[in-house]
Every structure is written in C-alpha cells, then in structure tokens.
Amino acid sequence: MAATLFFQVLVNGLVLGGLYACIAAGFSLVWGVLNIIxxxxxxxxxxxxxxxxxAYIYLGVHPFISVVLAGIILFxxxxxxxxxxxxxxxxxxxxxxxxxxxxLDLFLNNSLLVVFSADYLxxxxxxxxxxxxxxxxxxxxxxxxxxxxxxxxxxxLYWVLEASRIGRAIVAVRMDREAATLMGVNAKHIYAVTFxxxxxxxxxxxxxxxxxxxISPIVSTLYLSKAFVICVLGGLGSVAxxxxxGLVLGVVESFGGLIFGPEHAMTISFCLLxxxxxxxxxxIMGKKGYE
Amino acid sequence: MSNDFFRLENVxxxxxxxxxxxxxxxDVEPNEIVCMVGSNGAGKSTxxxxxxxxxxxxxxxVIIGGEEVVYATPDQILAKGVGQVPEGRRLFNGMSVKNxxxxxxxxxxxxxxxxxxxxxxxxxxxxKERRKQDAKTLSGGEQQxxxxxxxxxxxxxxxxxxxxxxxxxxxxxxxxTETLKEINKTGISILLVEQDVMTAFELANRGFVLExxxxxxxxxxxxxxxxxxxxxxxxxx
Ligand SMILES: Nc1ncnc2c1ncn2[C@@H]1O[C@H](COP(=O)(O)OP(=O)(O)OP(=O)(O)O)[C@@H](O)[C@H]1O
Ligand SMILES: [Mg+2]
Numbered sequence: 001m002a003a004t005l006f007f008q009v010l011v012n013g014l015v016l017g018g019l020y021a022c023i024a025a026g027f028s029l030v031w032g033v034l035n036i037i038x039x040x041x042x043x044x045x046x047x048x049x050x051x052x053x054x055a056y057i058y059l060g061v062h063p064f065i066s067v068v069l070a071g072i073i074l075f076x077x078x079x080x081x082x083x084x085x086x087x088x089x090x091x092x093x094x095x096x097x098x099x100x101x102x103x104l105d106l107f108l109n110n111s112l113l114v115v116f117s118a119d120y121l122x123x124x125x126x127x128x129x130x131x132x133x134x135x136x137x138x139x140x141x142x143x144x145x146x147x148x149x150x151x152x153x154x155x156x157l158y159w160v161l162e163a164s165r166i167g168r169a170i171v172a173v174r175m176d177r178e179a180a181t182l183m184g185v186n187a188k189h190i191y192a193v194t195f196x197x198x199x200x201x202x203x204x205x206x207x208x209x210x211x212x213x214x215i216s217p218i219v220s221t222l223y224l225s226k227a228f229v230i231c232v233l234g235g236l237g238s239v240a241x242x243x244x245x246g247l248v249l250g251v252v253e254s255f256g257g258l259i260f261g262p263e264h265a266m267t268i269s270f271c272l273l274x275x276x277x278x279x280x281x282x283x284i285m286g287k288k289g290y291e
Numbered sequence: 292m293s294n295d296f297f298r299l300e301n302v303x304x305x306x307x308x309x310x311x312x313x314x315x316x317x318d319v320e321p322n323e324i325v326c327m328v329g330s331n332g333a334g335k336s337t338x339x340x341x342x343x344x345x346x347x348x349x350x351x352x353v354i355i356g357g358e359e360v361v362y363a364t365p366d367q368i369l370a371k372g373v374g375q376v377p378e379g380r381r382l383f384n385g386m387s388v389k390n391x392x393x394x395x396x397x398x399x400x401x402x403x404x405x406x407x408x409x410x411x412x413x414x415x416x417x418x419k420e421r422r423k424q425d426a427k428t429l430s431g432g433e434q435q436x437x438x439x440x441x442x443x444x445x446x447x448x449x450x451x452x453x454x455x456x457x458x459x460x461x462x463x464x465x466x467x468t469e470t471l472k473e474i475n476k477t478g479i480s481i482l483l484v485e486q487d488v489m490t491a492f493e494l495a496n497r498g499f500v501l502e503x504x505x506x507x508x509x510x511x512x513x514x515x516x517x518x519x520x521x522x523x524x525x526x527x528x
Contacts, residue, residue, distance in 0.1 A: 183394045183445070185394075
C-alpha cells in the first residue's frame with residue numbers, strides 16, 4: 001500500500017475514532033457506574049444531531065457551538081429519565097435495567113420517527129472551513145475540528161471524574177453507596193447526574209456528527225452498537241479506555257472499509273468484538289475501570 | 292438536667308419487622324468522650340446507623356444541638372454536625388487517600404477545606420506521604436487513620452466511631468487513642484463504639500453497656516471498670 005494512502009486512511013480513521021470515543025465515554029460511564037447498559041444512548045446521539053441541525057437551519061448557530069446546547073438539552077433529558085424512571089430499578093440485575101432502557105428507547109426513537117420521519121437530513125455548512133493538505137494527505141478541517149472538540153470533551157469528562165467534587169461523589173457512590181451516603185452524598189441525585197453526563201456526551205457527539213453524517217432516527221442503533229464494541233475494546237467504565245477503544249475502532253473500520261468495502265464496517269467491528277471476547281475479555285487496557 | 296447537645300431518648304428501631312433496639316437512652320455532652328460497649332450483635336452499630344439517619348427510629352426522640360430531628364436524611368444529620376467513622380472503615384477503593392479525605396468535606400462549601408486537610412496530615416503524617424496512593428493499598432492502621440481523617444473533614448461537633456481497634460495491633464491502637472484525645476481537645480465530642488473495653492474505658496469518661504438492644508449499664512467508666520459484671524463479662528477478669 002502506498003504510504004500516502006496508508007496515512008490518508010489512518011487519518012480518516014483517527015478523525016472518526018475521536019468522535020466514537022466521545023460517544024463511548026458517556027456510554028461507558030453509565031455502564032461502569034450505574035451498571036446500566038443504556039440502550040437509549042444511540043437515540044441520545046440522534047437528538048443531539050437534530051438539535052444542531054435545527055439550531056443551524058433556524059437560528060444560524062454553528063454546530064460546533066450547538067455542541068454546548070445539545071449537551072445541556074441531553075443532560076436535562078438524561079437527568080430526568082434517571083431521576084424519574086430508571087432510579088426505581090437502579091439496583092436491579094442488569095437484565096432488568098437493560099429491558100427498561102430498551103423499552104424507553106422504543107418509545108423515544110419512535111417518537112422521533114413520528115416527529116422527524118425516517119428521511120435522512122444532511123446539514124450542509126454555508127461556509128465550510130475547507131480542506132487541509134499535508135504531504136498528499138487531505139483532511140477536511142470541519143472534520144478535524146469536530147474530532148479535536150470530541151477528544152477535548154472526552155478529556156474534560158476524565159478531568160471531571162478525577163478532580164471535581166461531583167466526580168469524586170460519582171466514584172464514591174459506585175464504590176460504596178452507604179459510605180457515600182454517610183458523607184452526605186444524595187445517591188439518587190448522583191445517579192441522575194451520572195446518567196445526565198452520559199447523555200451529555202452522546203448529545204455533544206451527535207451535534208458534531210451532524211456536520212459529517214446524514215441524520216435520521218434509524219441511525220441510532222449504529223451508534224449504540226459502536227459504543228458497545230468500544231466499551232468491550234477499552235474496558236468498562238474507564239474514560240481512558242473509551243478514548244483508546246474509540247480510536248482503535250475508527251482506525252480498524254477505516255482500513256477494513258478500504259480492504260473489504262465500506263459496507264462491511266459494522267461486520268468488521270463485530271468480528272473485532274468477538275475476537276476480543278475470546279482472547280482478551282478485559283479489553284485492550286487489561287483492566288476494568290472501577291475495580 | 293437533661294443534655295441537649297446530643298441525646299437519644301427511649302429510642303426503638305430495627306430492620307424490617309425485626310426489632311433490634313429497645314428503649315435506648317444515651318447522651319453525649321459537649322467536648323466529652325463517651326463509649327458504648329457490648330457483645331456482638333448487641334445493637335451498637337445499629338444505634339450509630341440510627342443516629343446518622345441511615346435507619347429511622349420506630350419511636351422515641353433524637354435530639355441534636357438542642358433540636359429534635361424527625362425524619363432527617365444522612366446529609367441533614369451531617370450538616371447538623373454529626374459525622375461517622377463506619378465499622379470496617381469503608382474507605383472508597385479506587386480513589387486516592389486525598390480524595391477519600393475530601394469526600395469527608397463533600398457538603399462543605401467554605402474555603403477552609405485545604406486548611407483542614409493539612410490539619411489531618413498533621414495528625415497523621417503518613418497519610419500525607421500516601422496521599423496519591425489508592426486507599427485500598429493502605430495498611431489496616433493507615434486505613435483507620437484515613438477513615439478518622441475523613442470523619443473529621445466534615446468538621447463535626449460529634450464524631451461517631453464504630454470499632455476503632457478492630458483488627459489492629461496494640462501499638463497502633465495506642466497511637467490512635469492518643470490522636471483521638473488530641474482531636475477531642477479541638478472541641479469535637481466523640482461517641483466511641485468499641486469491642487476492646489480496656490481501650491474504651493481508658494479513652495472515655497462515661498460509658499454505656501448495651502446488651503440485646505437495651506442499655507444494660509451506664510455510668511462513669513472508672514465505676515464501670517470496677518463493676519463485677521462488667522469485669523467478668525467484658526474484661527475477662
Ligand atoms: N442490615 C441488617 N438487616 C437485618 N438485621 C440486621 C442488619 N444489621 C444488623 N442486623 C441485626 O441487628 C442486630 C444488631 O446488630 P449490630 O450490627 O448493631 O450489632 P453490633 O453491636 O454492632 O455488633 P458487633 O460488635 O458484632 O459489630 C444483630 O442481631 C444483627 O443480626
Ligand atoms: Mg458493630
């Protein structure tokens with residue numbers, strides 16, 4: 001393979017991977033802390049995309065600014081879902097919470113279909129930032145900026161969990177709910193904040209993805225399954241793992257698409273998942289996030 | 292005259308349908324160290340859980356700082372100035388020693404948290420050395436230091452300590468005892484639950500003996516230490 005082509009495909013993969021990392025970090029947080037496999041996650045991404053789309057069409061707000069808007073909207077939606085509904089079964093076995101979020105997703109996703117229809121929307125920026133060229137490699141600047149922003153958000157989430165008061169409470173509740181309660185932590189609130197943060201990451205990623213991919217409620221499962229694969233790749237509940245897993249998946253898909261054709265991207269992800277489950281069930285990083 | 296700083300009055304409580312505490316009346320005065328002793332399953336930890344709001348009383352009254360608290364949640368109790376060092380330390384594994392200590396100050400919004408962190412490091416210099424280390428890698432004694440440090444980071448007026456000496460070597464217990472006296476001198480009252488009656492009586496000036504969920508004996512520890520029943524049942528003399 002020619003060197004330029006190799007690097008072109010590598011760069012494409014990394015750009016995609018940065019966005020995947022952002023999606024997966026939120027999914028992983030919710031799974032790791034709340035032990036909930038959140039089937040709603042893909043739909044949250046789509047809602048973020050629609051928010052950015054309509055903010056651009058009607059208000060002229062650039063999608064990169066809408067990242068904040070979409071994040072806030074999704075945080076509120078996520079917080080309310082957890083506080084109002086999911087908290088009731090939060091300590092239940094994972095199958096119960098999975099069924100619940102599956103049901104909620106059917107409801108939410110179908111509501112989106114009713115409101116927005118399944119037709120694909122494409123957000124075309126009036127003033128795209130152009131294309132960067134370096135040693136024969138082409139990178140659309142909008143995509144690059146989206147990736148940088150996504151990775152920045154992922155790092156921000158990492159920082160929040162490591163070094164902020166709310167992050168400490170999230171980890172503390174995960175480790176020992178009763179002891180955290182004795183420290184004055186309101187566990188129900190913290191669970192809802194955690195779920196809200198997961199949704200925020202999904203929504204922000206969705207806003208950035210709106211400048212790259214067509215938008216429709218039916219793409220939600222695509223994002224959900226990628227988040228799932230990345231979590232297994234990177235190890236559960238660790239933001240750093242989601243970052244590494246996301247980049248790896250992006251690159252693998254990119255090269256796989258080149259070799260086997262882009263229509264096989266999902267097949268490649270799941271083959272990777274199966275191989276990993278067989279040979280390295282704890283993920284690339286070799287450890288679970290909260291142990 | 293009854294003491295309004297902290298008092299349980301004829302409290303009954305339990306888990307589900309099972310009653311564990313009957314008619315418990317205990318009190319702690321400002322700046323006092325009081326101990327609660329009793330055999331396994333007597334209801335000591337249950338009493339502390341009740342004080343902290345993890346368990347609701349079935350009947351009776353809980354008075355903290357001159358006010359009766361009714362249906363208070365753990366964060367409200369903590370805000371009223373009652374902190375707890377739970378049985379078995381219950382540190383947050385996967386979090387650094389420093390972050391564990393900061394969890395104790397979770398409810399505080401004032402600017403003096405850093406100062407108090409230094410105060411804890413002053414009491415337990417080893418914690419400063421280990422501050423970046425995962426709490427689960429600490430030795431048993433260090434874990435208890437961290438748990439006590441976390442307990443005082445909330446700036447309590449009354450600190451509840453469950454099983455200070457559990458699983459620790461006598462030398463470490465001796466050291467912790469001295470530190471608790473120091474903490475007490477800063478104006479923090481202590482209610483100490485302890486299996487090791489000798490240690491408890493050395494530290495506290497009053498004691499309550501619990502048996503099967505009732506207060507069976509109470510009084511100044513120097514008198515309790517001479518009580519034949521206590522000597523026989525708890526001190527093995
Ligand atoms: N979560 C619970 N659910 C049901 N019963 C409980 C629970 N916790 C404690 N008990 C029961 O309450 C009684 C008192 O227990 P508690 O832990 O208060 O005793 P303790 O005096 O602290 O004993 P130890 O010295 O062994 O710590 C015991 O009979 C115990 O079985
Ligand atoms: Mg106990």
